[in-house]
Amino acid sequence: MGDEIWFTEQQTEDLRLGVRVSGVLHRARSAFQDVVVVDTPSHGHLLALDGFVQTTDLDEHCYHEMLAHVAASSHDMPRRALVIGGGDGGLVRELLRHGLAVDLCEIDEAVVTASRRYFPALAGSLDDPRVTVHIADGIAFVAQQRQAFDLIYIDSSEPVGPGEGLFVPAFYRTAAAALRPGGMVVAQSESPFYNLDVLRRVRAGMAAGFPDVRTYLGPVPTYPSGTWSYTVASLGPDPSAPVRPAPAGLRFYTPDVHRAAFALPAFLREALA
Amino acid sequence: MGDEIWFTEQQTEDLRLGVRVSGVLHRARSAFQDVVVVDTPSHGHLLALDGFVQTTDLDEHCYHEMLAHVAASSHDMPRRALVIGGGDGGLVRELLRHGLAVDLCEIDEAVVTASRRYFPALAGSLDDPRVTVHIADGIAFVAQQRQAFDLIYIDSSEPVGPGEGLFVPAFYRTAAAALRPGGMVVAQSESPFYNLDVLRRVRAGMAAGFPDVRTYLGPVPTYPSGTWSYTVASLGPDPSAPVRPAPAGLRFYTPDVHRAAFALPAFLREALA
Numbered sequence: 320m321g322d323e324i325w326f327t328e329q330q331t332e333d334l335r336l337g338v339r340v341s342g343v344l345h346r347a348r349s350a351f352q353d354v355v356v357v358d359t360p361s362h363g364h365l366l367a368l369d370g371f372v373q374t375t376d377l378d379e380h381c382y383h384e385m386l387a388h389v390a391a392s393s394h395d396m397p398r399r400a401l402v403i404g405g406g407d408g409g410l411v412r413e414l415l416r417h418g419l420a421v422d423l424c425e426i427d428e429a430v431v432t433a434s435r436r437y438f439p440a441l442a443g444s445l446d447d448p449r450v451t452v453h454i455a456d457g458i459a460f461v462a463q464q465r466q467a468f469d470l471i472y473i474d475s476s477e478p479v480g481p482g483e484g485l486f487v488p489a490f491y492r493t494a495a496a497a498l499r500p501g502g503m504v505v506a507q508s509e510s511p512f513y514n515l516d517v518l519r520r521v522r523a524g525m526a527a528g529f530p531d532v533r534t535y536l537g538p539v540p541t542y543p544s545g546t547w548s549y550t551v552a553s554l555g556p557d558p559s560a561p562v563r564p565a566p567a568g569l570r571f572y573t574p575d576v577h578r579a580a581f582a583l584p585a586f587l588r589e590a591l592a
Numbered sequence: 593m594g595d596e597i598w599f600t601e602q603q604t605e606d607l608r609l610g611v612r613v614s615g616v617l618h619r620a621r622s623a624f625q626d627v628v629v630v631d632t633p634s635h636g637h638l639l640a641l642d643g644f645v646q647t648t649d650l651d652e653h654c655y656h657e658m659l660a661h662v663a664a665s666s667h668d669m670p671r672r673a674l675v676i677g678g679g680d681g682g683l684v685r686e687l688l689r690h691g692l693a694v695d696l697c698e699i700d701e702a703v704v705t706a707s708r709r710y711f712p713a714l715a716g717s718l719d720d721p722r723v724t725v726h727i728a729d730g731i732a733f734v735a736q737q738r739q740a741f742d743l744i745y746i747d748s749s750e751p752v753g754p755g756e757g758l759f760v761p762a763f764y765r766t767a768a769a770a771l772r773p774g775g776m777v778v779a780q781s782e783s784p785f786y787n788l789d790v791l792r793r794v795r796a797g798m799a800a801g802f803p804d805v806r807t808y809l810g811p812v813p814t815y816p817s818g819t820w821s822y823t824v825a826s827l828g829p830d831p832s833a834p835v836r837p838a839p840a841g842l843r844f845y846t847p848d849v850h851r852a853a854f855a856l857p858a859f860l861r862e863a864l865a
Binding site: 325327331332333334335336337338339359360361362377378381510512513536538540542544545546569570571572573575576578579580581582583584585586588 | 598600604605606607608609610611612632633634635650651654783785786809811812813815817818819842843844845846848849851852853854855856857858859861
């Protein structure tokens, strides 16, 4: 019956999250990482890369909506966005709600293939005519662009392996050059409780290319600590102030949630000062 | 070496959190529940009751500060508070920062005893001359009070076992009678992601005795989903608006965090409407 089959993520050396599994749907080694999809009674389908939960049906909207809509709603008229990573399509789906053209640059085709099959509510977005999918290295892709995008999103896995170069100053200098005036780059920047080192590294990287770097928070139940940080670097707009109404149909994001997400706990405000 | 000893909480039927254990400090069966204290490399001391994490050195301030200071900072001049449950002393410690007299009514002396020994930074508050500790049933205690408190806090364990009667309308009617005019009662109301039924039950219970019931959220990494809900019922003040500055020395709460905590995600606003 699979009742006592568990997917267990070793979140840190000293912490584990276990999710009961009703079936193993997909398990493969791609050129870059282990790609696993399991079905669960509590969280629906769950995608893990190298053992780290990326997406579950239950809470993917918490992550994708907060990643997408804060910057997108703070820009007065975005037209074109680039997503680096994000092969599950969830972030692209959210960006399409703003009527944007979206380029997705995912290094691992295996993630896109598995997501098309097991996460159709996310990866269906990749078939939209406004979307161009590039199976390519995001760092090289960004380096070739000049003032091409209003918004760039780093929807990567952990900063080890292929994602590592997305967390350094050199990358953010090329990202700044790839943005149009008034553009913004947003990166997932890990747990403010367990990965403060990563968060600091992202902020330092961004500061090399941008005058304004700000961190905001939101819940994601299946990510370590249940609270996730996002960091946005802006060439102009104030990312904490929505200037356009929320798209219809959202389950998490509201303009009030947007503003509230920038109210950092005392310990974090101090740690990032 | 204890390297592969883990404390595992069965958070829901389908979800587990594991924390690596460096030592088992205390393990006993009280008249009411299993009381366990372990030492961990990542979270310091950890207190569990009937297998559920109540307090860890790492994140207890996230919970206790958000439970204490939202209502306390929204009241223009609180003088006396009652805590039901909360035998670890963490909430009392926070309330003392407001200069209040505090009555603690904890049903299980074993929790107080273990906390005095293994959580001195929390339970040390119970030795303050402004604090009176009652080892008694909170429901019966509240029923004997008339306009005695400005603030009542329900810092209970899960709504099964001894805590069950703290979640029903009859209790909140007696709580309203135990409050002075302009008083507030605050309850921890579980995870907005995994325990929406409990949250709804707390709100329905409070609505029987109070004209104004509001829910706010905050992160607690070791609680299920990592995001916790708190529900406050008011006889007067707007609990979302701090009217006094934050006490000194806090690690989590700020007045901005206070206001932001009431910005509920779209799904929750809808679920509670």
